[in-house]
């Protein structure tokens with residue numbers, strides 16, 4: 001968010017962490033970069049070793065009928081988006097503030113996942129990478145992507161240290177990088193293109209995820225300068241609005257190119273930045289986008305079957321960890337942009353009417369599931385619905401037991 005703390009430490013950091021850097025064998029000096037504690041030759045050796053290990057594996061292809069779930073997690077004033085990909089893999093883009101780290105780990109585990117196959121830090125600001133060290137420590141991690149931008153903050157150092165300790169390498173996130181290409185599923189980095197200067201927001205990795213006809217764009221805190229440079233096709237059904245709806249993002253030209261049906265603003269209640277701005281909201285309304293906001297809607301989940309997108313609001317932040325105060329609203333949405341949003345009631349019968357029903361829990365998760373739920377691990381434990389509820393388990397949002 002702020003411009004403070006930016007230093008071009010890249011000669012040191014990129015030499016250590018980024019595999020595409022030509023200076024990978026340069027000796028590490030300790031002159032101007034003493035604030036980055038990870039810049040030791042020991043670390044450099046470890047990461048060089050890690051980066052030389054061939055770990056390329058092709059991603060599985062989505063099975064017939066598989067769905068993409070995109071969770072815009074309510075982390076207050078910050079960003080975090082978790083993708084349950086239709087090929088069974090997972091992706092996390094940003095991890096909120098430091099206090100959100102363990103909440104995000106719990107959220108992901110409750111969905112039945114222990115691994116993040118693709119971890120993306122859009123840029124080094126604390127409201128995006130704050131919780132990421134905890135996420136790296138708390139879950140299995142596949143590939144890590146970051147733009148070539150760094151900060152001398154402790155939060156950023158902690159993240160680098162966590163990555164280093166796990167023996168992971170960092171892949172550079174920049175325009176043209178393909179993260180995943182598996183049948184109808186494709187994830188590309190479309191920015192940063194050619195950013196210079198000291199505004200870290202502009203270095204934000206902008207990610208486009210495509211599943212069949214449906215497209216999702218994640219912009220981090222990218223501003224107008226970055227938006228202007230993007231040459232890739234950014235047309236998308238769902239736009240994660242740049243920089244929490246700040247006036248420095250979402251230029252009319254860019255918005256016209258994206259032309260979203262839905263806009264999601266990840267923003268904290270009564271934040272001191274004045275996000276989202278009236279200017280951003282007005283532009284989004286004018287283009288006809290339905291706006292969702294984490295400060296008003298809580299965590300928002302979009303589901304795509306590759307043709308149609310549905311929206312589900314959880315109405316609770318991960319902080320509260322409380323059941324929704326009212327039944328979640330499922331909105332089935334016709335693919336035409338002009339069609340009104342049809343709100344349909346949840347089809348699941350209220351749980352209280354059927355207390356003797358058998359559901360399944362796992363040793364570590366906090367959710368109960370139907371027997372056939374794909375989020376149920378092998379170690380499933382049968383339990384009556386009433387017991388599951390009285391022990392504090394919550395219904396899985398996927399199988400709706």
Ligand SMILES: [Zn+2]
Pocket residue numbers: 001078079125127128220221243244
């Ligand atoms: Zn931010």
Ligand SMILES: [Zn+2]
Pocket residue numbers: 001002123125200201221
């Ligand atoms: Zn930022």
